[in-house]
Structures are given as C-alpha cells and as structure tokens.
Amino acid sequence: MASSIHDLARHLNISIGTVSRALNGRADVNADTRQRVLEAAKQLNYAPNQSGRSLRQGATHSIAFMLQPHPGDQQYGEPFFIPFLTGLQGRLAESGLDLIVVMGAPGDYQQERLRRVVETRRADAVVLAWTRREDERIDYLTERGFPFATLGRSRSGGKSYPSLDLDFEKAGSDAVDRLVARGHRRIAAVRPALNLNFGYLFLDGYRKALKRHGIEVDPGLIADGFINEGGGYQVTPRVMLSKDRPTAIIYNNDAMALGGCKALAEMGIRPGHDIAVTVIVDTPLCRYFSPALTAFRPALQPMGRRLAEMLLASLPAFAGPEGTRIMREVWPLELIARESD
Amino acid sequence: MASSIHDLARHLNISIGTVSRALNGRADVNADTRQRVLEAAKQLNYAPNQSGRSLRQGATHSIAFMLQPHPGDQQYGEPFFIPFLTGLQGRLAESGLDLIVVMGAPGDYQQERLRRVVETRRADAVVLAWTRREDERIDYLTERGFPFATLGRSRSGGKSYPSLDLDFEKAGSDAVDRLVARGHRRIAAVRPALNLNFGYLFLDGYRKALKRHGIEVDPGLIADGFINEGGGYQVTPRVMLSKDRPTAIIYNNDAMALGGCKALAEMGIRPGHDIAVTVIVDTPLCRYFSPALTAFRPALQPMGRRLAEMLLASLPAFAGPEGTRIMREVWPLELIARESD
DNA sequence: CGTTTTTCCGTAAACGTTTACGAGAACACA
DNA sequence: TGTGTTCTCGTAAACGTTTACGGAAAAACG
Numbered sequence A, B: 001m002a003s004s005i006h007d008l009a010r011h012l013n014i015s016i017g018t019v020s021r022a023l024n025g026r027a028d029v030n031a032d033t034r035q036r037v038l039e040a041a042k043q044l045n046y047a048p049n050q051s052g053r054s055l056r057q058g059a060t061h062s063i064a065f066m067l068q069p070h071p072g073d074q075q076y077g078e079p080f081f082i083p084f085l086t087g088l089q090g091r092l093a094e095s096g097l098d099l100i101v102v103m104g105a106p107g108d109y110q111q112e113r114l115r116r117v118v119e120t121r122r123a124d125a126v127v128l129a130w131t132r133r134e135d136e137r138i139d140y141l142t143e144r145g146f147p148f149a150t151l152g153r154s155r156s157g158g159k160s161y162p163s164l165d166l167d168f169e170k171a172g173s174d175a176v177d178r179l180v181a182r183g184h185r186r187i188a189a190v191r192p193a194l195n196l197n198f199g200y201l202f203l204d205g206y207r208k209a210l211k212r213h214g215i216e217v218d219p220g221l222i223a224d225g226f227i228n229e230g231g232g233y234q235v236t237p238r239v240m241l242s243k244d245r246p247t248a249i250i251y252n253n254d255a256m257a258l259g260g261c262k263a264l265a266e267m268g269i270r271p272g273h274d275i276a277v278t279v280i281v282d283t284p285l286c287r288y289f290s291p292a293l294t295a296f297r298p299a300l301q302p303m304g305r306r307l308a309e310m311l312l313a314s315l316p317a318f319a320g321p322e323g324t325r326i327m328r329e330v331w332p333l334e335l336i337a338r339e340s341d
Numbered sequence C: 001c002g003t004t005t006t007t008c009c010g011t012a013a014a015c016g017t018t019t020a021c022g023a024g025a026a027c028a029c030a
Numbered sequence D: 001t002g003t004g005t006t007c008t009c010g011t012a013a014a015c016g017t018t019t020a021c022g023g024a025a026a027a028a029c030g
Helices: A005-012 A016-023 A031-043 A050-057 A081-094 A111-119 A136-144 A168-181 A197-212 A229-240 A254-266 A284-288 A300-314 B005-012 B016-023 B031-043 B050-057 B081-094 B111-119 B136-144 B168-181 B197-212 B229-240 B254-266 B284-288 B300-314
Strands: A062-067 A098-103 A125-128 A148-151 A163-166 A187-192 A222-225 A248-251 A276-280 A294-297 A328-331 A334-336 B062-067 B098-103 B125-128 B148-151 B163-166 B187-192 B222-225 B248-251 B276-280 B294-297 B328-331 B334-336
Touching: A005 A016, A005 A031, A016 A031, A050 B050, A062 A081, A062 A111, A081 A098, A081 A300, A081 B098, A098 B081, A111 A125, A111 A136, A125 A136, A125 A300, A136 A148, A148 A300, A163 A168, A163 A197, A163 A300, A168 A187, A168 A197, A168 A248, A168 A276, A168 A294, A187 A197, A187 A229, A187 A254, A222 A229, A229 A248, A229 A254, A248 A254, A254 A276, A254 A284, A284 B284, A300 A328, B005 B016, B005 B031, B016 B031, B062 B081, B062 B111, B081 B098, B081 B300, B111 B125, B111 B136, B125 B136, B125 B300, B136 B148, B148 B300, B163 B168, B163 B197, B163 B300, B168 B187, B168 B197, B168 B248, B168 B276, B168 B294, B187 B197, B187 B229, B187 B254, B222 B229, B229 B248, B229 B254, B248 B254, B254 B276, B254 B284, B300 B328
Parallel strands: A062 A098, A062 A125, A125 A148, A148 A163, A163 A328, A187 A222, A187 A248, A248 A276, A276 A294, B062 B098, B062 B125, B125 B148, B148 B163, B163 B328, B187 B222, B187 B248, B248 B276, B276 B294
Antiparallel strands: A098 B098, A294 A334, B294 B334
C-alpha cells in the first residue's frame, strides 16, 4: 500500500542504496540524482518506514514520557504537565525527535509499563516525573543503562542522570517567612503521603524556616494525606483540631489545598480571613478558586525545554562538548500573592 | 546489549523459529519446550524488539492520539482530555495495544504531524479530537484509507469512520430551556471562532430552543471568539453592550467562560446575581470558580473506553461480527446546577 | 510390520531500511 | 600515456522478528 524505498528506486531506475543516501543527505551522491530522488519522494509521497529505520539503526528517534493520572479524582487529571510537555516536545522536535506520551492506568505503579517501553525498545530514552525519594524506576533504568532524565530529584541512581527540579525547599521556606512576617506563628504543613521527593524537600524548607524564626516545630501541625482532593479534605481537620489551632496552612499540592478548603468551609473557617492558606505549585485552579489562592508558580514550559536539552546532551548521538554531559538544575518558584493569606 | 531471540535460542539450544512460536502461543510446539522457553525468557528478561516485530508484521500495535495545546493561555492546557485518555488507554491495553500521545506545538495545525505519523507508520490507527466542521485531517485519512476514529463529528469523510460525540445540540437547547424557565428571554451565546464542529451544534440547539419558546434570535447576542480566556474576555463586552442587554450568557467553552466572567466583573456585573452564566462542557475550573459555574458535564472516561471499542471493531485484526463495524454515537451531557445562574 | 497421521522442530525468506565495501568512470597530474 | 585521485553508484549484508514450508520422529492404525 504505502510506497517503499524500492518503489522509489524502481521508479527512478536507480538502486535503493543511492535513494537512501540521497534522502539522508550523504555526500557521495550526485547533485542531480539527489534532486530527482527528492522530487520523486515528494511526488509519491514517500516517507521511510519507521520500523525498518529503527530496526536497522537501533534507534527509534522518539522519547517517551510516562504519564499517569492519580487515582481518585477522575475529573481532574494533570493540567500541570501539559505546559511542561509542550516545552519538552518543542525542543525535541528541533532535534528531529518525537515525543510519545505513554499513558498508564491510574493508580497502578509505573514500573511495569516502564519495563515494557524499555525492553521492547519503543523509545531511545524516557522522561520520568513524580520522582520518589527512593525510586524503583530510577534504579531500574540506571542498572539497565537506559538513558533517561527526570523532572524532580531522587536519592536513587546517584548523580548519573540529568534532572531538573523545582526548589521546593526554598518555596517552603519562603512561604513560612512570608507568613511569619504577617504575624503567624502557628503554621501547619500538609503534604502528600507517598514518598514523593518534593514532599520531603518542602518539609525541610518549612522546618528550617521555622527554626530560623525561633518557632518550635509542632508535629501535630504536620500531616500527610492522599495527593488529591480527598486527601486534603480528610487531613485538614486533623491539623485544625490540634490543641493550639494553627492560623495558617501551607499545602504542598493544589488538589489537596482545594479539598482542604472544603473542609475548612465546613468548619466555618474562611481562608483569607480566619486562616491563611498558601499552596506550593500553583495551577489554574488556584487562580480561579475563591478566594484566589496564594501560590508558588513554576515556569513549566521553559522547564520542559530545558530538560529536553539536558537529556539531549546526555545522549551520545546528540552529545555536545564532553563537559556538558550530566546536568542537574533546580529552578525557583515564583510567589503569586493572591487573596487566601 | 538487550537480549534478542537469538540469544534465547542459543541459550536453549533450539532454533529461533521454535522460540518465536513458543512465545507467541502457537499450537505446534511441545509443552515442555514452551515451558523452558518461557522460563528462559523471564530469566534473561527478554522482550521482543518492537521494531523487528512491527517490520515483519506490518503493524505497530499502537494507537496514536493527536494532542495539541491551544495557543494562548500556556498555563492552562487540556485537563479535559486526561480522563478521556485514561478510558481510551484502559480499553486499548486490554487488547494489547499501546496508546501513544503525539504532542504538537501549540497553534500549528495538526495536518503535518498527522502525515508524519501516518506515512512513517508509527501507529496502526489514530484518534482525532477537536473535529472541525470540514476537517482536512479526516479527508486525508479517509482518502489514504488509514484507520481512525474521532472524538466529535464532522461533515468530512461521510460516515465511513467510528465517531463518538457529545450532544451539544441538546445541551444548547437544555441550557436555553432552563434559562427560559427561570424567566430569561434575552439570552446570549458565546462560542469558539474556529470552525470547530461542536460550536455549530451548540448554536443549532440554542436557536431551535429559542424559536420553540417564541423568542426571536438576535444576532447581536451571538459572538465568536478565540477558544481561550482572552477570547471570552474580549467578546463578552460585545454582547453586553447590545442595545437590549442580555440577562443570561451561555458559553460554549470553560476557558471562554472564565475570561468572560473577568470581563463581567470589570463591568460590575455579578454572575449569579446580575446575570446568569451557563457553560457547556464542565471542567474542574467551573466547579471551583466563584461563583461556581452551572455547567454541562460529559462522562469522559467512559467515552474514552467506548471510543476505543468502536475503533477496535473497525480494525480488521480485532473486528467483531460484521454488523458492528462502523458506529457513531452521541452521548448526553449532564447538567450540573451550581451558583452562576 | 507397513502405512498413515500427528507432533514437533529447523530452515529460510521476508518485512524496509541503512551502510560498509568495492568498482567503474571521470578527472587531474606528471 | 600512465598513474593516482575523486565522484558516483550498485551490491549485499545486517537489524530482530514472524511464518510458510518441509521433514524427521513418534504415534496411531490396520
């Protein structure tokens, strides 16, 4: 059905080798011949079969991003990633690479799907997100020597891969600084219960800042919950019922903050009036919520671009100068002051 | 590096043909041999090279979904699609197919990327969304005989492909009915300016319902704008400054509604008090906005599952009974009454 | 025991590319 | 004219699978 390089060769009365060389811009082909080949290719709208290409070259020319909805709130999903993916894909396309997003079922852990992608060689490299503190996937990939990059840090795998993360520690610290400056001293922290790495970073920043201000860290004001609305809803009363009620809460996730605000509302506590609410990692929901939530915003699209660059630099086929191989960057979050604190 | 079927064969001292047959569950292989092969495969963690497989079989075992962020609001993206994709991927996985999401740059039209996917045979079929009234992509695919299914209807391509759509006409009509029942007679409609098909369906329903209620359709109350916040913001004053000001607005898109509400706020008009606002196609943003927006909600995840089934039925390799080949379904939208009307 | 059937497996071709190798022709140079 | 160089192209192997075909051995049957 679809035209192959043989059709093209037959049509032009030359060998498939020459056709291939002409198409791939190799030097040892006559200018006229190349011209004729290019025209014929356009005319028969020939495009090289990707499977054949990959098989021969041992490279798929595509990068996989593993995407997986959180369990729980089905309606919500991951608006967070779209701008990131846009940046990622933009940069990859410039180097002739396709981005394929591999969807997983919500909830089931990515390990199996990742193995499939890697072992069936569906992609030349993968990009991981939601890195955990100890991350099985990272161990697997490093052990297997498969190229990858991560959005987020991890303790796993040493420093052998490019990674780009947000400065959750500084955000946690800044959030506390701001609240203290506004007179708060009882400040709660709510973070996801999975051992997602950013939860730890956030809490570190939170703790250090409190200490810096001479405020004792009260374990009763720290809570972990499911990383979705339900989690925030469930866990918020726990910190609010602490014997000395907090006057501020920092949520380490937008969905948890929204669920938390629902719980607060049911307790008759109004964010922005009776309590200060700050959320780390802004999403459009924070902006539109009422009251609009003060939040820390990442530059997702540039981050996507940058991580693509870092990944490319780590791939032999695209590698730049030796020194630029492995990179790790931590990007700031920008405070967007709104109404909730 | 990665183990091939040859390694496996050598390791077991049998031929690669037998290994392949054992792995693929063919009948003509001894039970013991199969067992040994399976074990060895697990042990050497062998997985068939996807490129080799595809090349030989002429099938990639993967379905592509073309995803493309809208231009404009970078922070927003497409939370709409995630639940849909979850359903789609779930059903496809059950038939051993992978879902790959092919990202495009925001703004640039999908046609080129689609050609790439099709002509390089990266997928066995594609799923299209954001169908337009006349859709170049659909023409291309039908002409080329490439299997596909669409989320949304179109005038293009006849009835030769499976499609699943939401009943925007009924939603538009229901929205009007509800507003009329609540005493409104000056009802505006705002929809996207691109010739996205659902915009037409919505407007049809809107017009018919008005006529049914004996209300004249006022062109001054109908406006098209960019399908993002900016579009809603820009276009809302136009209908509000109509000589006989509307008392209700129906937005055909959530982002446009949010932008519209911003414009209304700047004019000192409060949704839910001074004007009724309804939006067609609910998203989480509608729920969290203040006032919470009355909206029509789709069952995205089941729709994803269903469209996968319809697509599978249209693929020769998976086809069920002859009669079930081509299907077209229109699903209802559920009214979620909130505070804005 | 001879014949037929069944079971199981090896051989080799094919899918569509890319690329190392070599060879003929044209050219340059002395 | 002889020799070396440069251009250009064809040949064929290789990538990792699947599968049609045939054949040897085993089983079934008379």
